[in-house]
Amino acid sequence: MAEKKKNNSSLEKVRGKRVAVAATVFLFPALFLIAVYFIYPVIDTFVISGYKWNGISSDRTFIGLQNWVTLIHDKNFWDAFGHNVVIMVFSILLQIPIGMLLATFLDAGGRKYNIFKVIWFLPYLMSSVAIAFLFTYALATNGGIFSSLASLIQGKKVTIDLLGRSPHALFAVIGVMAWQYTPFYMVYFIAGYGNIDTTIYEAAIIDGATRGQYVRHIAIPLLGPIFKTACTMSLIGSLKYFDLIWNMTQGGPVNSTELMATYMYKLSFQQFNMGYGSAVAAGMFILITFIALLFQKIFVVKEDY
């Protein structure tokens, strides 16, 4: 008996060891990649932000916190941050409610609306660069969709300049972003609806609830956690946004669509100011983390169902 027990425990030990080995082996590639491509660059960004460095020279001068002092007083950076905040607010106000409405429509319609699901999802499948080109043409003053339509309606040549003026450019870009990302939230909410037990819906209907009442009083409260995650994602996405803006306006005209990320890119790679560019990147990292945590803290949704 004793012998058997001993056998058992050694077997457990062996097994435990094997599990540990397997876990290490399986986790190593992921951890390694995270370390190399995420943790190291973040740390290095903070390190570089302490130097005056043009990004190519082998000698870089340590200047302590000077870049950070500059950053705190840099009007361009805070303007860019302001644009990020505007984009963040409008992204949350546009993308999530519209995504939610579309999902509600599709959920109510069931299978027969599948075609809409596919069509509405298409924008999200396109790359940002392609969308940027598409809308640069569509919004062009010379032969763009809006200008052509306006000309057609008014019967004379009219030019609608959306990307070349401030503040129109920022709102034009916000519109394009909404077009791109709404489908993502739509799918997200469809999944949310799918998670609601059908028996709840059936019970509500049996109790005499209308579809509207069901959505308002049952579905939306149940989708609460989904809202929260969607908002957090939209928030982080808007704060670190880069590709679409870069390809549509490069931050112009006159910095009116400059974001923190485009500002950082210009400093680091076009103006030979890698040290300060890194300070901007590190500043972005701190701001985004802070805002995201704050958001989580304020909007804690009790997961009580």
Added chain:
Amino acid sequence: MKKKVLSIFLASVLSASILAGCAGGGSAAAPAAGGSDATETTKEEAASADTAEASTGKQTDGKNLPELTTEDMTILLWDIATEEPGRPTQEAAVARFMKDYPNIHVEQIHQQNDNYKQQLVVAMSSGQCPDMYVSWGGGPMAEYYKSGFADDITDLYNTYDHPDFIDAAIAQGSYKDKILGIPFGSLSGCDIFYNKTIFKENGLEVPTTLDELEDVCAKLKEAGITPFALANAPKWTGSMYYMYLVARHSGNDEFDAAYTQEGSFGSEAFLFASDKIQDWVKKGYFPDGVNSLSPDDGQDKQLLYDGSCAMMLHGSWMAGSMSSDNAEWYQENIGVFRFPEDSEAKAKGVPQDVEIGTAIGNCFNFNSKGDQAKLEAMYVLATQYYNDDTYNQMQMDSFQTPSIKGFEEQVTDPNMKVITDVFFNASNVQLWYDQYLPASVTEVHKNSMSALFGLEKDGAEIGADQDAAMKAELAEE
């Protein structure tokens, strides 16, 4: 494999064409690349003595050049020749070199122009800087030099043969009197293209003074035609108007003074230029939505093509570009004239022949890391294979005028002839501000151009912005 076959094919075709060139004596590209008459004869003698032998002889034979290594060597070369006609022209030059020096392998990488400068910065910072790379001279090249990624080739240049580059080209490839770059692009002037047919229909003459130009604009506007086709999304296009007005009003003086901040970007000529531009914007001399039109999509050309605009101040590369869009229409309708003179300034003795543009287009910089043999090989490649007769002829065929003395004689396209004449008769070539200014000031300058054409800031305000950026840059140095 395919590439190899192609390069062998190219090499053989080219060696044949070199032979043909020798036998013919004076080929179309007369100013031989650095070759004196003596070398021409040696080559011809060699060719006539034994044609079979000559095909193995190098095209550099008989020239005063460094003896290149016989050991194996690889040269990593970065360029931006992703499209025709640049790509075949430049690949052929490398193929000719590798045929003559089979032990030296040139790895030619074509980078996308849009990302090239960023790619180069990343490569340099990570110790992967190519041995030989394209730059545009100006501020960025100075950064590469200061960081130790661009060799000083003044000694090589003074010791050995090289094409007879025009002075402005060498000046542009230099930094503080050190020669860093060998030109291999072409000169690009900047002049006003105009629609001859529209001018004729409206009884307009080519203007020679700013007053006449404004007169032409007013008449065009009356006829319902927007005078200038301008696409200012990338901002350097609008900058051309600004630079010229400054240059006509003050020559190089005020810009040079502003550059050192002994003067200011808010001085008289700059205010004159800003006021003129904003006056023209208000009068509708530029297309609506000028800041969102982009020349990358050819939106400025299109306005010229569809007759809604009559003139376009642009770089001389536009001649080739428009000709390749529709050669017949181009020949029939497009003429070119130099930027009109400011008669008031002229009366005060301000030179009216300062040209805005670039004398080189591109140059090669070298990063040999102290490997003299490699530097010499790269020097020979850049001066004798790029810039040789075959290369220059291919350049000329695609509307490019090499920055080498004597080539102005050979331009055939009437518009290119005007452009080249203006260029060669200029008292001074002012490199585009956005390439000449330090990178951080360039950014401010470009934004100023959006603000100017968008009527968001006036001349004094953009002057102050540019002064502040320039001061900050000078303080750094």
